[in-house]
Amino acid sequence: DAGITQSPRYKITETGRQVTLMCHQTWSHSYMFWYRQDLGHGLRLIYYSAAADITDKGEVPDGYVVSRSKTENFPLTLESATRSQTSVYFCASRRDDYGYTFGSGTRLTVV
Amino acid sequence: GQQVMQIPQYQHVQEGEDFTTYCNSSTTLSNIQWYKQRPGGHPVFLIQLVKSGEVKKQKRLTFQFGEAKKNSSLHITATQTTDVGTYFCAGNILTGGGNKLTFGTGTQLKVEL
Numbered sequence: 001d002a003g004i005t006q007s008p009r010y011k012i013t014e015t016g017r018q019v020t021l022m023c024h025q026t027w028s029h030s031y032m033f034w035y036r037q038d039l040g041h042g043l044r045l046i047y048y049s050a051a052a053d054i055t056d057k058g059e060v061p062d063g064y065v066v067s068r069s070k071t072e073n074f075p076l077t078l079e080s081a082t083r084s085q086t087s088v089y090f091c092a093s094r095r096d097d098y099g100y101t102f103g104s105g106t107r108l109t110v111v
Numbered sequence: 112g113q114q115v116m117q118i119p120q121y122q123h124v125q126e127g128e129d130f131t132t133y134c135n136s137s138t139t140l141s142n143i144q145w146y147k148q149r150p151g152g153h154p155v156f157l158i159q160l161v162k163s164g165e166v167k168k169q170k171r172l173t174f175q176f177g178e179a180k181k182n183s184s185l186h187i188t189a190t191q192t193t194d195v196g197t198y199f200c201a202g203n204i205l206t207g208g209g210n211k212l213t214f215g216t217g218t219q220l221k222v223e224l
Contacts, residue, residue, distance in 0.1 A: 035214075042199065043154070043214040058211070090153055099144055099156030100201075100212065 003027050006091050006103035013081050013110055021076045021106045023091030029101075031094040032074040034058075034066065036087040037105075043090065049074055081110045115202045117215035125223055130187040132218035134200035142203045143176055143183045144212065149196045190222045 045058030092100040146154040160176035201212040
């Protein structure tokens with residue numbers, strides 16, 4: 001899994017602040033995804049991207065913004081963080097029509 | 112929207128006992144994937160099933176995809192402490208935007224010596 005990295009691993013931010021979570025993959029996979037994981041909800045898709053400059057909403061996109069100017073990077077921005085966005089965030093990429101490879105995650109706490 | 116349900120939510124077993132988790136979708140799936148997440152870790156891809164009625168094995172793990180492609184199961188024979196973790200199924204449906212996985216809520220497995 002060394003090919004997909006997320007940063008930071010841990011982040012504490014205040015309500016109302018903007019925060020960006022980074023995701024970088026070295027395989028040139030076309031598809032990239034952002035999920036959040038909360039107890040009782042499993043993994044929920046926030047946004048995904050089929051290629052550079054192509055992004056689309058997932059199940060829970062409100063309050064988040066993504067961009068993908070380069071194939072290898074897929075940052076996720078919380079424009080104005082809220083306590084309900086406290087979660088573990090996972091980035092993933094996919095090779096063709098096969099399994100996803102996940103990053104190690106970012107544990108975000110909004111206080 | 113599409114839902115993927117998993118049961119049970121939790122399972123405690125003694126080492127050496129068998130374990131099964133079940134996954135059910137409200138819609139027909141093009142394929143289903145299974146992932147394992149160790150405590151504090153990230154999900155790791157285990158396998159993908161594509162064909163109706165397909166059965167695949169990985170050592171002590173047996174994966175099945177239902178005939179109607181709406182359900183799946185993962186069976187572990189003779190559990191070991193290394194099997195501890197949460198097992199997720201994830202269903203893939205074709206949409207206008209391409210395949211998107213919908214994850215089940217997971218089954219947390221604990222194995223006691």
